[in-house]
Amino acid sequence: MSLYEEIGGEAAVNAAVDIFYRKVLRDTSINHFFADVDMVRQAAKQKAFLTMAFGGPHSYTGEDMRKGHAHLVARGLNDSHFDAVMENIAATLTELNVPANLIAQAAAIAESTRNDVLGK
Amino acid sequence: MPNILYAGQTYTCEGQSVLDCLTAQGISIPSSCRAGSCQTCLMCAVSGTLPELSQRGLKPTLVVQHYFKACSCYPETDLEVQLPNTALGKFDAQVVSLDALNDEIIGVRLRPISPFPYQAGQFINLYQNDSTARCYSLASVPSIDDTLHLHVRRVPNGVVSNWIADQLKVGDTVAISAASGDCFYVAGQAAPNMLLIGTGSGLAPLYGIVRDALQQGHQGDISLYHGSTQVSGLYLVEALRNLAQAHPNFHYTPCVSDETPPADYRHGMVLDVVLKDLPDLKGYRVFLCGNPNMVKAAQQEAFFAGASLRDIFADPF
Numbered sequence: 001m002s003l004y005e006e007i008g009g010e011a012a013v014n015a016a017v018d019i020f021y022r023k024v025l026r027d028t029s030i031n032h033f034f035a036d037v038d039m040v041r042q043a044a045k046q047k048a049f050l051t052m053a054f055g056g057p058h059s060y061t062g063e064d065m066r067k068g069h070a071h072l073v074a075r076g077l078n079d080s081h082f083d084a085v086m087e088n089i090a091a092t093l094t095e096l097n098v099p100a101n102l103i104a105q106a107a108a109i110a111e112s113t114r115n116d117v118l119g120k
Numbered sequence: 121m122p123n124i125l126y127a128g129q130t131y132t133c134e135g136q137s138v139l140d141c142l143t144a145q146g147i148s149i150p151s152s153c154r155a156g157s158c159q160t161c162l163m164c165a166v167s168g169t170l171p172e173l174s175q176r177g178l179k180p181t182l183v184v185q186h187y188f189k190a191c192s193c194y195p196e197t198d199l200e201v202q203l204p205n206t207a208l209g210k211f212d213a214q215v216v217s218l219d220a221l222n223d224e225i226i227g228v229r230l231r232p233i234s235p236f237p238y239q240a241g242q243f244i245n246l247y248q249n250d251s252t253a254r255c256y257s258l259a260s261v262p263s264i265d266d267t268l269h270l271h272v273r274r275v276p277n278g279v280v281s282n283w284i285a286d287q288l289k290v291g292d293t294v295a296i297s298a299a300s301g302d303c304f305y306v307a308g309q310a311a312p313n314m315l316l317i318g319t320g321s322g323l324a325p326l327y328g329i330v331r332d333a334l335q336q337g338h339q340g341d342i343s344l345y346h347g348s349t350q351v352s353g354l355y356l357v358e359a360l361r362n363l364a365q366a367h368p369n370f371h372y373t374p375c376v377s378d379e380t381p382p383a384d385y386r387h388g389m390v391l392d393v394v395l396k397d398l399p400d401l402k403g404y405r406v407f408l409c410g411n412p413n414m415v416k417a418a419q420q421e422a423f424f425a426g427a428s429l430r431d432i433f434a435d436p437f
């Protein structure tokens with residue numbers, strides 16, 4: 001079974017979206033990056049993001065991640081913000097009672113995008 | 121082999137997704153994840169049968185309008201597709217009545233000349249002329265009202281709203297677009313309770329949605345909050361109070377922020393009043409219309425109070 005299936009597939013992503021995005025919007029170290037984005041439209045993007053982090057189907061390339069976050073890097077997006085997002089992902093999965101070894105695998109997937117997201 | 125009809129051209133779709141089929145022909149369709157999550161490649165089916173997978177995860181309001189994800193749509197039969205809102209047809213409609221709802225809001229009733237499918241709470245474009253149009257929400261309900269009802273606020277120096285208020289006459293013919301938007305009631309959804317918050321003419325779509333839900337026998341609570349700075353800025357107060365009398369699950373709360381209102385109104389900003397009354401919005405479907413600042417703040421507060429992002433519908437204007 002893939003990590004995505006083990007975590008619970010699309011149903012798990014659906015459950016995680018609200019929890020994760022509430023954390024992000026409440027996290028004052030990063031919520032300014034989300035101030036101008038349309039919240040409701042953003043829900044689908046958050047789903048894409050979590051699907052990717054959970055090892056699910058996507059066809060984003062590193063280049064897509066670079067382009068998709070370049071406007072945020074221009075506004076100062078750096079490692080500390082990336083770390084905050086990583087913490088929010090782990091806290092979300094913990095809240096959903098996902099076992100620690102699976103959380104670690106999801107974290108590793110998200111971590112692998114760091115250089116692209118931060119445009120390094 | 122299924123065919124795809126798009127913008128007047130037919131394309132053969134050989135085991136591909138609609139997205140891949142069209143982009144392979146050099147047609148530009150917005151897309152991002154190409155795996156069914158991000159909904160960037162939403163298209164709309166004009167005719168044909170959509171595979172279940174192509175609509176999985178979409179809001180029910182999008183599903184009933186035949187929206188689908190082009191990247192996840194592997195057609196089994198012929199399909200006619202378009203990008204959302206590209207081919208909104210124009211309809212002629214006759215002005216049936218114009219009545220002041222209060223000092224600044226006019227109730228406009230239109231009778232379309234041909235059949236006009238819509239959902240209460242969607243909006244139309246009303247054309248002043250070929251190049252000038254504005255959106256107005258539908259306060260009428262297809263199964264209750266035989267005309268389209270708009271609530272138009274006169275905006276200081278606004279081009280179209282003042283034209284409607286000053287120039288339009290009963291008997292005139294105007295052009296309108298087909299209805300669009302996803303702020304409307306769908307029966308049988310998970311979220312059983314409904315919260316609707318509007319300011320000013322933002323009541324228009326909500327008045328339609330509430331009456332539609334009641335007409336369809338909605339069982340959960342339906343709470344409508346209408347806010348204005350002054351008592352004189354509210355309207356349809358009696359009609360809504362009567363509706364609440366007739367339906368025990370419908371609650372109507374008029375709110376006034378800038379003057380102390382009579383006892384049967386609430387004093388305060390509409391969003392503050394809501395959060396005091398309903399601190400836990402888990403399991404609520406939330407509809408927000410009107411002042412953009414209110415709508416934006418209310419989206420966030422409703423989400424923090426427990427409403428799911430999927431269950432929040434908003435039209436700021």
Ligand SMILES: Cc1cc2nc3c(=O)[nH]c(=O)nc-3n(C[C@H](O)[C@H](O)[C@H](O)COP(=O)(O)OP(=O)(O)OC[C@H]3O[C@@H](n4cnc5c(N)ncnc54)[C@H](O)[C@@H]3O)c2cc1C
Binds near residue numbers: 278
């Ligand atoms: C989805 C949706 C639904 C809507 N539903 C409704 C509804 O049900 N009821 C309703 O009343 N409205 C509704 N609206 C708003 C409506 O579409 C119009 O925006 C509104 O009527 C104003 O149009 P107007 O032509 O009168 O004003 P406009 O001429 O567009 O002017 C709008 C404002 O801009 C200012 N302005 C215009 N030109 C300039 C300029 N050159 N420089 C500086 N300022 C300028 C005007 O003074 C005015 O304050 C809706 C909007 C949307 C998007």
Ligand code: HEM
Binds near residue numbers: 045082086113
């Ligand atoms: C942990 C690794 C990350 C991954 C895998 C990731 C992935 C994604 C994806 C898939 C999208 C949607 C792109 C689209 O389809 O349009 C997106 C958008 C976005 N991401 Fe990230 N992201 C990451 C980190 C971050 C960080 C650290 C921030 C800021 C603190 C951030 C802020 C945003 C914003 C604001 C958007 C929306 C952009 C817009 O719509 O304007 N992301 N991300």
